[in-house]
Amino acid sequence: MSQKNETPVLIVALLLTVGVAGGALWWISRRSPNLGGLLPSSSPSSTGSPTSGSTPAATPSSPGANPPSTQPGQGSTFAQVQGVPSGLFNYGGSTSWAPIRLKVDPAIQAARSEFRLRYVDPIGRPPSSGAGIAMVLDGQLAFSQSSNPIKEAEYQQAKQRGFALKGVAVAIDGLAVAVNPSLNVSGLTLDQLKGIYIGKITNWSQVGGPNLSIVPYSRPINSGGTVELFVGNILGGQSFGSRVKFVSTTTEALRALAKSPGGIYYASAPEVVPQCTIKPIAVGRQSNALVLPYQGSLVSTAECQGQGKRNQLNIDSFQRGDYPITRNLFVVVKQNNGAEQQAGEAYANLLLSAQGQELVSQAGFVRIR
Amino acid sequence: MSAKNETLVLALSLLVTLGAAGAGFWWLTQRGVIPTPIAPTSPIAPTSPIASPSPIASPPSTPTSSISPTPSSSPVQGQLARFADFQGVPSGLFSYGGSTTWAPIRRDVDPVLETVWNQFRLRYTDPISGAPGSGSGIRMLLEGQLVFAQSSRSIKDEEYSRAQQRGFSLREIPVAIDGIAVVVNPSLAIPGLTIAQLKDIYTSKVTNWNQVGGPDLPITPYSRRLVDGGTIEFFFENVLQKSDFGNTVEFIPTTTQALRKLAVDPGGIYYASAPEAVPQCTVKPIAIGRKPDELVPPYKEPLVPVDQCPAQRNQIDADALQSGQYPITRRLFVIVKQNGQVDQQAGEAYANLLLTTEGQALISKAGFISIR
Numbered sequence: 001m002s003q004k005n006e007t008p009v010l011i012v013a014l015l016l017t018v019g020v021a022g023g024a025l026w027w028i029s030r031r032s033p034n035l036g037g038l039l040p041s042s043s044p045s046s047t048g049s050p051t052s053g054s055t056p057a058a059t060p061s062s063p064g065a066n067p068p069s070t071q072p073g074q075g076s077t078f079a080q081v082q083g084v085p086s087g088l089f090n091y092g093g094s095t096s097w098a099p100i101r102l103k104v105d106p107a108i109q110a111a112r113s114e115f116r117l118r119y120v121d122p123i124g125r126p127p128s129s130g131a132g133i134a135m136v137l138d139g140q141l142a143f144s145q146s147s148n149p150i151k152e153a154e155y156q157q158a159k160q161r162g163f164a165l166k167g168v169a170v171a172i173d174g175l176a177v178a179v180n181p182s183l184n185v186s187g188l189t190l191d192q193l194k195g196i197y198i199g200k201i202t203n204w205s206q207v208g209g210p211n212l213s214i215v216p217y218s219r220p221i222n223s224g225g226t227v228e229l230f231v232g233n234i235l236g237g238q239s240f241g242s243r244v245k246f247v248s249t250t251t252e253a254l255r256a257l258a259k260s261p262g263g264i265y266y267a268s269a270p271e272v273v274p275q276c277t278i279k280p281i282a283v284g285r286q287s288n289a290l291v292l293p294y295q296g297s298l299v300s301t302a303e304c305q306g307q308g309k310r311n312q313l314n315i316d317s318f319q320r321g322d323y324p325i326t327r328n329l330f331v332v333v334k335q336n337n338g339a340e341q342q343a344g345e346a347y348a349n350l351l352l353s354a355q356g357q358e359l360v361s362q363a364g365f366v367r368i369r
Numbered sequence: 370m371s372a373k374n375e376t377l378v379l380a381l382s383l384l385v386t387l388g389a390a391g392a393g394f395w396w397l398t399q400r401g402v403i404p405t406p407i408a409p410t411s412p413i414a415p416t417s418p419i420a421s422p423s424p425i426a427s428p429p430s431t432p433t434s435s436i437s438p439t440p441s442s443s444p445v446q447g448q449l450a451r452f453a454d455f456q457g458v459p460s461g462l463f464s465y466g467g468s469t470t471w472a473p474i475r476r477d478v479d480p481v482l483e484t485v486w487n488q489f490r491l492r493y494t495d496p497i498s499g500a501p502g503s504g505s506g507i508r509m510l511l512e513g514q515l516v517f518a519q520s521s522r523s524i525k526d527e528e529y530s531r532a533q534q535r536g537f538s539l540r541e542i543p544v545a546i547d548g549i550a551v552v553v554n555p556s557l558a559i560p561g562l563t564i565a566q567l568k569d570i571y572t573s574k575v576t577n578w579n580q581v582g583g584p585d586l587p588i589t590p591y592s593r594r595l596v597d598g599g600t601i602e603f604f605f606e607n608v609l610q611k612s613d614f615g616n617t618v619e620f621i622p623t624t625t626q627a628l629r630k631l632a633v634d635p636g637g638i639y640y641a642s643a644p645e646a647v648p649q650c651t652v653k654p655i656a657i658g659r660k661p662d663e664l665v666p667p668y669k670e671p672l673v674p675v676d677q678c679p680a681q682r683n684q685i686d687a688d689a690l691q692s693g694q695y696p697i698t699r700r701l702f703v704i705v706k707q708n709g710q711v712d713q714q715a716g717e718a719y720a721n722l723l724l725t726t727e728g729q730a731l732i733s734k735a736g737f738i739s740i741r
Contacts, residue, residue, distance in 0.1 A: 017386070149512035155534050164536040167513045168710070172464070190498065233497035319462065321494055328464070328514055335536065368462040 076354040078111035084346040085339055086114040091347070092121060093132025093144035094225055095250065096173055096268035097329060099363040100145070100351075107359055108350050115346060126248050129225030136334050137161065143344030144332040147173060147268065148225030163336035168348040170356075172366035174318035175226065175325040176269040176293040178254075178278040180261045181301045185209040187282030187290035190324060194234050196264060199241020204262060216244045217253045217265040229327055230266055254278055269293050269318070270364030273311045276304035280311065284324060291323045319366045329365065448741055449725045452485040458718045459711050460488035465719070466495060467506020467519035468599050469624075470547060470642040471701060473735040474519075474723075481731060482722055489718065500622070503599030510706055511535065517716030518704040521547065521599035521642070537708035542720040543700040544728075546738035548643035548690040549604065550667045551697075552628075552652040554635045555675045559583040561656030561664035564696060568608055570638060573615020578636060590618045591627045591639040600642055603699050628652055643667050643685050644736025650678035657697055665695045690738045701737065 105117055120141060122131040132144030137157050150167045158165045177193065179185060188196070188207060195201035197216050204212045218240060219227050231237065247253045250267045257263040258277035265278070273280050273294050282290035294311035303309045317323040331351065333344030350356050357367040449455050479491055494515060496505045506518035511531050524541050532539045551567065553559065562570075562581060569575040571590050578586045592614060595601050605611060621627045624641045631637040632651035639652070647654050647668050653675065656664035666672070667690065668683040689695040703723070705716030722728050729739035 149514065150535070152531070152534065155536070159534075166536060166708075169513055169516075172462075229497075236498055319492065321492060324495075325497055326494075330513060366462070369460065 078108055078350055078353060078355050081112075081346065081349050081353050083342065083349070084112050084115045085342045087339060087343070088116040088118060089142040089340075089343040090118050090120045091141050091143050091145065091343075092119050092127060092135065093141075093332070094129040094147040094329070095127055096129075096147040096224075096226055096271065097145040099270045100171075100329075100360060100365070103363040104351065104356065104359040108347075108356075111355075112350070115343070117347075126219075126223055128223050130222060130228075133165070133332055136165070136332055136340075142340040143334060143347055146225055146330045146332050147327060148228050149328075149330065150332060158334075163334055166333045166335050166344075167330035168333060168345075168352075169328040169330055169368060170348055170351040171329045171360045171368060172318060172326050173329050174269040174293055174313070174315075174323055174366075175229065175266060175327070176272040176280050177264065177266045177283055178257060178272050178275070178280045179264050180257055181277070181279040182261050183209060183212070183279065185281060187284065187292075189287050189290070190234060190283065190285055193266075193283065194236065194238075197230075197235055197240055197244060198238050199243055202243065212262045214243070215260050215263045216241070217247055217256055217260075217263055218244050219248065219250070219253070220246045223248070225327075226266070226268060229325075234325070269313055273313050273364075276301055276310075289322070291317050293317075293323060313364045315361070315364070315366055326366070449721075451727045452482055452722050452725055455718065455721050455725060457714065458486045458489045458722070459714045461711065461715070462490045462492055463516040463715045464492045464494040465515055465517050465519065466493050466501060466509065467515070467704070468503040468521040468701070469501055470503075470521040470598075470600055470645075471519040473644050474545070474701075474732060474737070477735040478723065478728065478731040482719075482728075486722075489715075491719075500598075503602070504596070507539075507704055510539075510704055516712045517706065517719055520702045520704050521699065522602050523702065524704060532706075537706055540705045540707050541702040542705060542717070542724075543702050543740055544720055544723040545701040545732045545740055546690060546698050547701050548667050548685065548695055548738070549600065549640055549697040549699065550643040550646040550654045551638065551640045551657055552631060552646050552649070552654050553638050554631055554633075555651070555653040556635050557583060557586075557653070559655060561658060561666070563658055563661055563664075564608060567640075567657065568610065568612070571604075571609055571614060571618060572612045573617040576617055586636045588617065589630075589634055589637045590615075591621055591630060591637055592618055593622065593624070593627070594620050600640075604640060607699075608697065643690070647685050648682040648736075650675055650682070654683060657695065659696050665689050667695050685736055685738075687733065687738050698738070700740065 101119060105119075108115070109117060120135070121127050122135060125131055129144075129146040129148045132141060132146060133150065133154050135141040136144045137154065146167065150165050155165055177188065183204065185204060185208060192201060192207045196207070196214055197218070201207060202214055204210055204214055218230070221227055221231060221240070231240070245256070247256060250265075250271050253265045253267070254272070254275055254277060257265050265272075269280075272278065279298065280293050282292045284290035291314070293314050295314050295316075296312070299309045299311045304311075314323065318326050331344055331348040333348065334340040351360060352369055354369070357369045361367040475493060483489065483491060494509070495501050496509060499505055503518075503520040503522050506515060506520060507524065507528050509515040510518040511528065520541065524539050529539060551562065557578065559578065559582060566575065566581045570581070570588055571592070573590075575581060576588055578584055578588055592604075593601050595605055595614075605614075619630075621630065624639075624645050627639045627641070628646070628649055628651055631639050639646070646652065653672070654666065654668050656666040658664035667686060669686045673681045673683045686695070690698050703716055703720040705720065706712040723732060724741060726741075729741055733739050
């Protein structure tokens with residue numbers, strides 16, 4: 001072959017090689033944003049010190065102390081989760097999810113800035129699991145956060161609108177019961193708790209406490225997954241008694257409880273246990289099996305307010321199930337083959353990644369991965 | 370350059386290129402960027418390497434994950450030997466529960482399973498209120514509070530349609546055979562009962578033991594309530610043929626209480642899952658048959674008298690139950706939520722693990738009959 005004819009051949013070969021190599025690189029970067037570990041992936045940033053009373057300090061050892069071994073590219077960090085859409089997505093729902101919105105969502109945003117989340121409250125009613133699902137059904141939210149399983153009626157409504165709903169569990173939550181710090185009562189059985197809230201038990205002396213009227217507080221029926229769980233599972237579907245005082249939010253309830261020596265309230269454990277102005281009590285199925293929702297000995301109001309010490313959640317007990325009142329937290333996904341579905345599934349996957357579960361655990365819930 | 374040298378150079382560069390490409394490809398598979406399908410050892414195993422949860426994300430056009438077992442996956446065809454042999458066990462904390470009949474399996478089999486697959490963490494979950502049972506387990510599965518359920522009865526039509534309403538399906542995978550034993554007070558002299566006589570007793574058509582070859586003594590039939598469990602539902606459908614319990618039946622909440630009553634009531638009779646009843650020291654299991662001349666005991670003969678118990682206990686006659694000679698048997702099922710997510714994966718993994726030789730051996734030791 002003459003030298004003149006070789007050069008174009010070599011040039012074509014070079015271009016082909018470069019083209020193939022470039023194509024391979026592009027394909028790899030699609031599958032693994034950090035090129036299988038070549039590029040540094042963004043690390044989670046801790047979200048700073050907890051604001052007073054609303055976020056528990058990180059528990060020293062989470063129950064899943066050995067996180068499942070993951071392989072790179074399979075979603076162990078937020079950066080590695082696949083299928084995360086770009087865009088601005090409205091979301092909202094359960095108040096029990098507040099610690100996750102506070103602690104986990106900002107870390108997600110920092111790692112995946114293309115997946116922008118905007119928390120939206122309902123108009124004209126307090127936020128709740130039910131309100132969140134209603135807003136998914138009517139298109140106000142892309143996905144919602146729930147502390148309650150999706151109901152038959154809600155599945156039906158979705159069907160009528162031409163799509164489906166799917167609940168994806170991402171954590172386990174304990175439900176705590178709290179009283180005024182001055183009340184001398186060690187704990188209650190589920191039966192006694194029921195008796196108090198349906199009005200059969202009206203004085204603390206009937207359950208081993210002082211001679212003092214019981215003032216049961218609750219958020220209203222239809223206001224939340226927590227209330228529905230309580231009515232369905234603790235009250236066995238029976239109605240609240242006439243002495244129950246209804247308040248719109250947990251914040252209100254805790255304020256009322258702090259001033260009411262005979263008061264009692266129930267809510268998601270992370271919202272209640274670290275609070276300084278109330279006292280969480282033990283609950284159990286039997287009187288000889290009462291379990292506290294916090295670890296170790298009780299931190300007094302003085303220690304709490306004066307030294308910043310907080311009761312730590314008894315996550316091990318929520319995980320084992322010896323603490324008798326636990327439930328799943330769900331992401332409610334709108335299955336409509338559209339961007340909303342993708343956003344909901346991505347959010348669930350982010351929370352179920354190793355990084356997500358670690359943060360969910362730090363927020364006070366039981367991780368399920 | 371001579372032609373010979375050029376060819377050599379070209380050949381060398383070709384080899385170098387291929388070598389570099391191969392090395393690069395291998396490196397990428399090691400980093401997990403390129404998935405390497407694991408040849409499934411059983412048809413039900415998902416083909417992706419599972420050590421971490423399967424993500425649900427997928428392009429908007431397909432609502433189900435691409436890394437998940439297909440809903441129509443069939444049960445294991447070739448039986449695996451040990452728990453460790455099964456591929457496809459997901460990692461995570463999985464809430465499960467249901468039938469009280471399954472208690473011996475939860476006690477004796479699940480802990481062994483978890484030592485082998487220590488990332489497959491099982492969290493037994495009671496209903497917050499109400500008695501545990503097959504029905505409440507399936508209800509909690511439908512609501513998403515359990516990942517999979519354990520049942521001593523088949524899925525009902527209304528449960529199938531509730532699942533459908535929610536956009537998934539339920540599947541029952543049989544993993545064991547359980548006999549239902551009938552027990553009486555140890556002093557009662559009776560050779561046994563036919564199924565027809567058992568039905569007549571529980572529908573109160575027969576009220577005295579002398580009507581069925583026993584002494585002149587009124588019969589007290591004990592039972593748990595229909596709403597409480599799969600065992601009672603099974604008895605109601607298959608023995609009573611859906612006739613109502615009669616007015617002589619005394620309902621008690623648990624087997625423990627029933628056995629206590631029976632120990633002091635000479636005319637009493639009760640039925641329960643064989644592992645719960647046959648080895649008991651305070652009652653006597655009796656032979657049951659389809660016909661009067663075909664009475665088969667659920668225990669290995671000879672009967673161990675109560676005064677030798679607990680040094681010696683009656684043992685379940687596995688052959689009689691497995692062959693069907695003993696006529697009241699039912700299967701125990703794992704109820705799987707077929708939704709293309711980790712719930713399905715976990716339920717199928719649990720069932721497949723119980724169906725290994727190791728699993729079936731442990732199930733037998735727990736007092737049930739292996740199904741393979």
